[in-house]
Amino acid sequence: MRDLLQYTACFFAFFSAGFLILATWTDCWMVNADDSLEVSTKCRGLWWECVTNSFDGIRTCDDYDSIFAEHSLKLVATRALMITADILAGFGFVTLLLGLDCVKFLPDEPYVKVRICVVAGTTLLLAGVPGIVGSVWYAVDVYVERSSLILHNIFLGIQYKFGWSCWLAMAGSLGCFLAGTILTCCLYIFKGVGPERSYPYSMRKAYSAAGVSMTKAYIAPRTETAKMYAVDTRV
Structure with a gap:
């Protein structure tokens, strides 16, 4: 049972860390809504903005100004939160690999390997916090901005909604929470299963x-x- 929990947590940790990193460095945190009059698809990320022509499929991207330039609080805070989540999720996944029973690291110390898994689970739980805060905050801000324009009958020709990169960040954060819960709670319950592991x-x-x-x-x-x-x- 303990091996199954370890492998399940490792599966979620691997994909969660990948989702968070992919979400941070992709360009579709905001995408133009279906009710806009644009003939192209505009996606805004944390680092650049890309436009894809709907007729010929040509894609062009423009980088934002330097990181030292003045940016909105939403953009700067989301960058910091997502980078923090990426680092913690990556560290938690690598730590979890060292704690797996199939990895020949400290094979004569099962208690130490269990503690390594608990440390990895705690790190993954911490990684989920900035990830979910950054992605949800960004999505809510985009939704509120669009709703306020509609409420005041203001039409600027293009309106945005949060895109798949934001959804990817949410999924990665929830995966970190799930993997961390398995490692810190469920694995602790079953750590004494079997006479050889007591x-x-x-x-x-x-x-x-x-x-x-x-x-x-x-x-x-x-x-x-x-x-x-x-x-x-x-x-």
Whole structure:
């Protein structure tokens, strides 16, 4: 059961970290809505803006100004939150790989490997926090901006809604939460399943050696006594 939980958490951690990194460096956090009059698809990301012509499919991208230039609070905060989530998710996934039973890292220390998995789970939980905050904040801000324009009957020719990059960030954050929950809660419950995993390897080896020596010491007197009784019987 513990192996199944580890592999399930590793699966979610791998794809969650990939989703977060992909969402951070793609260009479709905002996309023009279907009710706009544009004949091209405009996508805005955290670092650049791309326009795709609907007729010939030609795609052109323009980078934003330098990171030291003045940007909106939404853009700067989302960048910082997503980069933090990427770093934490990547570190949590690498740490989880070291804690897997199939990886030959500290094979004689199962307790240490369990603690490594718990550390990885905690890191993944922390990675989900800035990821979900940044993506939800960005999506809500886009929705509020569009709703306010519609409410005041202001039409600028193009309106935006949050795109697939934002959805990808949300999915990656939820995956981090799920993987972290499995590692910190479920794995802790099943860490003592099986007699071989209840004690460290060195303790099991010493206990086995002591048991064998005690068995030999206990069997030897009984064997000598049996021989004496056999001799007395012959006499």
